[in-house]
Amino acid sequence: MDPTIKDFESATAELDTIVRKLEEGDLPLEQSMVLYERGLQLSRFCHAKIEEAERRIELLNERGELRTAPAVLGLGGGDEEGAKPR
Amino acid sequence: MSDLFSQPFEEEPPDESAAVLKPAARRRILTVSQITAAIRSAIESQFCDVWIEGEISNCRVWHTGHIYFTLKDEAAQIRAVMFRAASHYLRFKPEDGLHVIARGRLGVYDAKGEYQIVCEHLEPKGVGALQLAFEQIKKKLKAEGLFEQARKRELPALPRKIGIVTSLDGAALRDIIQVLRRRHPNLHLVIRPTRVQGEGAAGDIVRSLRAITKVAGVDVVIVARGGGSAEDLQPFNEEVLARAIVASPKPVISAVGHEVDFTIADFVADVRAPTPSAAAEIVVAAKDEFCRRIDALKMRLDAAVRAQVQRRRHRLHVLSSHRGLAGWRATVATSGRHLSDLTHRLRTAATVQIARKQQRYRTLRLALESRDVRRRLAAIRGRVGAADNRLRSAALRHRDRADARFRVLAGRLETLSPLAVLARGYAVCWNADRTAAIRRASAVGRGDMVRVTLHEGELECEVRKAE
Numbered sequence: 001m002d003p004t005i006k007d008f009e010s011a012t013a014e015l016d017t018i019v020r021k022l023e024e025g026d027l028p029l030e031q032s033m034v035l036y037e038r039g040l041q042l043s044r045f046c047h048a049k050i051e052e053a054e055r056r057i058e059l060l061n062e063r064g065e066l067r068t069a070p071a072v073l074g075l076g077g078g079d080e081e082g083a084k085p086r
Numbered sequence: 087m088s089d090l091f092s093q094p095f096e097e098e099p100p101d102e103s104a105a106v107l108k109p110a111a112r113r114r115i116l117t118v119s120q121i122t123a124a125i126r127s128a129i130e131s132q133f134c135d136v137w138i139e140g141e142i143s144n145c146r147v148w149h150t151g152h153i154y155f156t157l158k159d160e161a162a163q164i165r166a167v168m169f170r171a172a173s174h175y176l177r178f179k180p181e182d183g184l185h186v187i188a189r190g191r192l193g194v195y196d197a198k199g200e201y202q203i204v205c206e207h208l209e210p211k212g213v214g215a216l217q218l219a220f221e222q223i224k225k226k227l228k229a230e231g232l233f234e235q236a237r238k239r240e241l242p243a244l245p246r247k248i249g250i251v252t253s254l255d256g257a258a259l260r261d262i263i264q265v266l267r268r269r270h271p272n273l274h275l276v277i278r279p280t281r282v283q284g285e286g287a288a289g290d291i292v293r294s295l296r297a298i299t300k301v302a303g304v305d306v307v308i309v310a311r312g313g314g315s316a317e318d319l320q321p322f323n324e325e326v327l328a329r330a331i332v333a334s335p336k337p338v339i340s341a342v343g344h345e346v347d348f349t350i351a352d353f354v355a356d357v358r359a360p361t362p363s364a365a366a367e368i369v370v371a372a373k374d375e376f377c378r379r380i381d382a383l384k385m386r387l388d389a390a391v392r393a394q395v396q397r398r399r400h401r402l403h404v405l406s407s408h409r410g411l412a413g414w415r416a417t418v419a420t421s422g423r424h425l426s427d428l429t430h431r432l433r434t435a436a437t438v439q440i441a442r443k444q445q446r447y448r449t450l451r452l453a454l455e456s457r458d459v460r461r462r463l464a465a466i467r468g469r470v471g472a473a474d475n476r477l478r479s480a481a482l483r484h485r486d487r488a489d490a491r492f493r494v495l496a497g498r499l500e501t502l503s504p505l506a507v508l509a510r511g512y513a514v515c516w517n518a519d520r521t522a523a524i525r526r527a528s529a530v531g532r533g534d535m536v537r538v539t540l541h542e543g544e545l546e547c548e549v550r551k552a553e
Contacts, residue, residue, distance in 0.1 A: 008243070008376075009243075015380075016383060019387050022391060036387065036391045039383075039387040040387070043383065043384040046380040055274070056274045057277065058275065060301060066276065066301065073254075073263065
């Protein structure tokens with residue numbers, strides 16, 4: 001991802017600041033556009049973060065090892081994909 | 087007290103009791119140890135299993151696990167001890183002022199000449215032991231500030247992995263997975279299968295909690311079980327689990343499926359969910375909230391920029407409709423048309439002239455060639471050549487002039503500014519609704535309204551006469 005964005009917390013904070021700045025107002029057009037571009041970049045980053053987590057279920061055993069959970073766990077009732085044998 | 091002592095001694099062998107009770111007859115002297123041993127054997131055989139009700143005082147818990155206290159009522163007291171092997175099974179903590187029923191045997195401590203009850207079992211009178219234990223732990227942890235909301239941590243907006251500590255075969259796990267899957271399919275769950283009821287379950291849960299918070303990326307942990315009786319929920323009321331939850335490096339959600347009753351774990355957890363499903367909802371609610379926040383920010387970002395562009399456009403509009411500037415576009419358009427007309431005419435004229443001269447030259451040459459006058463040929467050739475040259479240079483001069491004029495006009499157009507023109511005293515006369523400039527007097531009639539744009543300001547005029 002963008003190296004200028006640390007994490008989603010700082011991204012949201014920065015986005016918030018940018019929006020405030022733009023809302024307050026009378027910035028030169030040039031600067032507004034730079035801020036807007038940055039704002040878009042940050043919002044894209046946050047959206048990407050939201051979708052980032054993997055769809056996965058793991059079991060942590062007594063030895064501290066992670067194992068993929070048996071498909072039946074992913075079932076949870078209405079989840080068909082988890083039930084399919086692989 | 088007196089008949090308490092008289093009882094066992096009645097059953098003692100007659101010779102010994104005689105020695106103690108009737109010293110006058112035969113002087114039999116006992117050592118302290120002997121008498122103590124006699125007392126002990128009397129007491130211990132008689133009171134090997136008694137129930138005593140009383141109030142605890144002077145209670146001290148030794149680091150070894152033994153508990154020493156005194157049981158008393160209004161008139162008497164008896165020393166008591168509960169050794170570690172027995173106190174280990176205590177559900178509550180004996181403390182001063184507590185009204186209890188103790189069961190045990192009486193013993194004599196030779197070295198101090200004291201007797202005491204060695205408790206095997208202790209239960210609070212009135213309330214159940216579990217209830218009492220609950221109240222005690224609750225009071226203690228509360229006093230330590232562990233229930234304070236200020237101490238509790240925020241749940242992460244976007245947990246990378248969600249840790250779940252619960253039993254694999256319980257309904258709790260199924261409920262949690264179902265909710266999470268429905269709300270956000272892209273979630274990474276790490277489950278630590280754990281026994282959540284029965285003897286030693288609290289310790290298991292503690293170990294699981296420690297293990298799962300060590301897994302990289304686990305940002306929040308749900309500790310769950312699906313309801314049950316008070317006895318089943320006992321592990322969640324144990325102090326050791328409460329302490330582990332407090333010490334957890336990651337926020338913990340307690341989800342002991344029991345809508346009404348709170349467990350100790352509920353009080354110390356960063357968030358208490360009434361049911362496992364609710365815990366799952368709470369975890370994703372934070373994520374939803376984050377999504378909403380980002381969306382709102384994005385909308386505000388767009389709106390702010392749109393508003394700015396709008397403001398600028400408006401300002402531009404105000405400027406352009408301001409005073410003399412209004413006619414600017416029209417003027418430029420007019421000048422442009424004039425200029426291009428002129429250019430076209432110039433070019434055409436030049437081309438036509440050149441063509442005409444070329445035609446004359448050709449005609450002349452034909453005429454010359456048709457006359458076979460070789461003698462005058464050289465002279466004529468010379469004249470033709472000269473004419474030719476003059477013709478060429480004339481044509482070229484003509485073109486150069488035309489081009490030069492074009493360039494001058496173009497240059498003037500570039501420097502042409504309606505304001506500059508107006509500043510020199512020119513004015514633009516418009517029709518009444520200012521849609522067209524008036525170029526001919528015949529375009530208006532007497533009584534028509536016209537507008538006249540000056541360098542500064544504008545006039546609205548009525549035509550009195552059109553000539």
